[in-house]
Amino acid sequence: MTPDSMAAAIREVLVAIAAEGAFxxxxxxxxxxxxxxxxxxxxxxxxxALTLAKPAGVAPRDLAQVIASRLDAVAGISSTEIAGPGxxxxxxxxxxxxxxxxxxxxxxxxxxxxxxxxxxxINVEFISANPTGPLHxxxxxxxxxxxxxxxxxxxxxxxxxxxxxxxxxxxxxxxxGASVMAAAKGQRVPEDGYHGGYIIDLAAQINAEExxxxxxxxxxxxxxxxxxxxxxxxxxxxQVLSLFQTHFDVWSSERALHDSDAxxxxxxxxxxxxxxxxxxxxxxxxxxxxxxxxxxxxxxADGEYTYFASDTAxxxxxxxxxxxxxxxxxGADHHGYVNRLRAVAQCNGDDKTAAEVLIGQLVKIxxxxxxxxxSKRAGNIVTLEDLVEEVGVDAARYSLxxxxxxxxxxxxxxxxxxxxxxNPVYYVQYAHARLASVLRNAADLNIDWLSAEFDPGLLSHExxxxxxxxxxxFPRIVASAAELREPHRIARYLEVLxxxxxxxxxxxxxxxxxxxxxxxEHIARLWLCAAARQTLANGLALLGVSAPERM
RNA sequence: GCCUCCGUAGCUCAGGGGAUAGAGCGCCGGUUUCCGGUACCGAAGGUCGCAGGUUCGAAUCCUGCCGGGGGCACCA
Numbered sequence: 001m002t003p004d005s006m007a008a009a010i011r012e013v014l015v016a017i018a019a020e021g022a023f024x025x026x027x028x029x030x031x032x033x034x035x036x037x038x039x040x041x042x043x044x045x046x047x048x049a050l051t052l053a054k055p056a057g058v059a060p061r062d063l064a065q066v067i068a069s070r071l072d073a074v075a076g077i078s079s080t081e082i083a084g085p086g087x088x089x090x091x092x093x094x095x096x097x098x099x100x101x102x103x104x105x106x107x108x109x110x111x112x113x114x115x116x117x118x119x120x121x122i123n124v125e126f127i128s129a130n131p132t133g134p135l136h137x138x139x140x141x142x143x144x145x146x147x148x149x150x151x152x153x154x155x156x157x158x159x160x161x162x163x164x165x166x167x168x169x170x171x172x173x174x175x176x177g178a179s180v181m182a183a184a185k186g187q188r189v190p191e192d193g194y195h196g197g198y199i200i201d202l203a204a205q206i207n208a209e210e211x212x213x214x215x216x217x218x219x220x221x222x223x224x225x226x227x228x229x230x231x232x233x234x235x236x237x238x239q240v241l242s243l244f245q246t247h248f249d250v251w252s253s254e255r256a257l258h259d260s261d262a263x264x265x266x267x268x269x270x271x272x273x274x275x276x277x278x279x280x281x282x283x284x285x286x287x288x289x290x291x292x293x294x295x296x297x298x299x300x301a302d303g304e305y306t307y308f309a310s311d312t313a314x315x316x317x318x319x320x321x322x323x324x325x326x327x328x329x330x331g332a333d334h335h336g337y338v339n340r341l342r343a344v345a346q347c348n349g350d351d352k353t354a355a356e357v358l359i360g361q362l363v364k365i366x367x368x369x370x371x372x373x374x375s376k377r378a379g380n381i382v383t384l385e386d387l388v389e390e391v392g393v394d395a396a397r398y399s400l401x402x403x404x405x406x407x408x409x410x411x412x413x414x415x416x417x418x419x420x421x422x423n424p425v426y427y428v429q430y431a432h433a434r435l436a437s438v439l440r441n442a443a444d445l446n447i448d449w450l451s452a453e454f455d456p457g458l459l460s461h462e463x464x465x466x467x468x469x470x471x472x473x474f475p476r477i478v479a480s481a482a483e484l485r486e487p488h489r490i491a492r493y494l495e496v497l498x499x500x501x502x503x504x505x506x507x508x509x510x511x512x513x514x515x516x517x518x519x520x521e522h523i524a525r526l527w528l529c530a531a532a533r534q535t536l537a538n539g540l541a542l543l544g545v546s547a548p549e550r551m
Numbered sequence: 552g553c554c555u556c557c558g559u560a561g562c563u564c565a566g567g568g569g570a571u572a573g574a575g576c577g578c579c580g581g582u583u584u585c586c587g588g589u590a591c592c593g594a595a596g597g598u599c600g601c602a603g604g605u606u607c608g609a610a611u612c613c614u615g616c617c618g619g620g621g622g623c624a625c626c627a
Contacts, residue, residue, distance in 0.1 A: 037572095280625085304625085335554075415563085434590085505590080551587085
């Protein structure tokens with residue numbers, strides 16, 4: 001029995017009580033079920049009597065008593081008790097609880113998937129860097145968290161697309177092109193250009209692969225180098241992100257947005273809504289109608305589109321592509337965008353929640369307790385690639401995801417590279433590897449637990465009960481992580497689950513020792529192991545972290 | 552000035568109204584003939600920044616204050 005089916009069972013009881021009319025209770029849509037921290041309070045507890053009693057004008061404990069006595073008759077519930085002001089504590093019989101292991105093994109990779117967000121179509125945009133250089137550490141948190149959010153939303157039943165908005169338009173691109181061209185010709189890179197060592201490398205690569213560019217007239221040459229460098233730099237970013245287990249469904253180009261009629265279409269829509277006006281020669285969007293502290297310029301007096309114009313048109317474009325909700329992951333330095341984007345949504349005639357902005361705090365890097373200055377000159381880590389080289393993909397992703405994005409974060413490179421308990425990612429992965437090992441050993445012993453008779457009632461040890469209880473929480477954890485856009489909940493859950501498993505393993509022998517005979521208990525425990533392994537693997541997959549068979 | 556995030560154990564941090572506030576690290580002390588000890592068990596350690604409010608119940612929601620981070624372009 002899962003928390004969800006428990007909630008459904010309780011709701012049925014409430015419906016029955018309400019129908020009889022003795023208590024004037026309003027049956028709620030959903031019943032809150034929690035897993036008590038204290039084991040003595042049962043497998044599950046509900047506060048339902050507490051919340052319904054006052055409106056119904058009855059004493060909470062009296063109502064609890066009526067509900068509890070009916071729950072006692074529900075199949076799978078072994079006992080109930082009233083506690084404190086009116087909690088109902090519920091215990092399951094171990095066979096009902098143990099059935100969960102079978103259910104998880106049967107569901108396999110889809111265990112944890114749910115329908116919390118079914119029917120929603122959500123766009124998650126993150127990173128969205130200029131293609132003028134390597135992705136740096138600032139982008140790395142969004143790469144990890146953004147991809148995890150997209151995974152989690154999809155697991156919760158939302159139709160989801162992750163999207164990278166390529167900022168390939170504007171003067172930065174020209175500066176980038178000019179810098180590479182100068183380097184290719186052995187000239188000094190312009191003062192306001194890009195100066196990283198990668199510019200030299202790009203120039204050398206382009207000289208080798210497209211030598212004809214050097215023969216072009218000056219004006220065409222700049223465009224040629226800009227485009228050649230753009231193509232290669234974008235490709236480099238895509239390679240690194242792929243390595244970093246960060247997948248994008250859509251790569252959207254700002255330039256393509258302007259080349260198509262999307263900008264004019266978008267503006268026309270906003271004009272029709274009556275939120276565009278001209279003043280001092282510039283074209284403005286009246287965002288202040290919707291909580292922004294001032295109106296924003298779309299087209300400057302000199303006829304140039306602002307960056308905000310692109311953002312606005314892009315939002316309208318995403319909505320036109322069918323996304324109900326557009327999530328943006330932005331750094332703390334962009335928090336001024338929150339009201340602006342919400343206002344754009346409202347100017348477009350949407351609810352302000354159609355534009356959802358997640359603001360992330362910056363990451364501070366330390367090494368052995370010493371702050372690492374993000375300075376290329378000092379030879380320290382500055383790019384996503386550097387971080388991966390230093391600590392690996394799994395450790396980097398996991399460490400970035402396990403904290404809420406709105407809290408500032410300090411990562412110690414020494415700690416997250418360690419293969420010890422200091423490092424939660426190894427604790428979780430180790431639990432998975434240990435589990436995989438037990439299942440491997442079972443196979444070596446020719447124990448075919450999958451086709452053997454499984455008696456779930458044998459999973460009655462306290463540690464088995466706790467492990468099963470945690471396993472049952474997984475779908476709810478995924479659902480809440482999706483609803484709140486907080487994938488760190490998955491990571492924290494996996495740490496708890498890993499701990500539950502280690503404690504179970506410590507107390508409960510799974511495989512027969514030596515020449516000991518195979519019993520039904522061994523089989524039942526193998527089912528539990530398989531369920532735990534599956535759940536850890538599913539959770540890690542949502543985070544884009546590997547679930548190793550061996551470490 | 553306005554906006555925004557944060558303030559919980561020595562440190563790094565979890566805790567979307569529930570029962571005795573948790574984890575890891577660090578410190579102290581334990582556990583192994585045999586499934587991976589990268590594990591497990593125990594101890595010490597807290598006025599949840601402060602003050603009000605809402606509630607049967609507040610670390611959690613609301614208001615104010617204090618302290619700290621970040622941001623407030625016809626830049627991209």
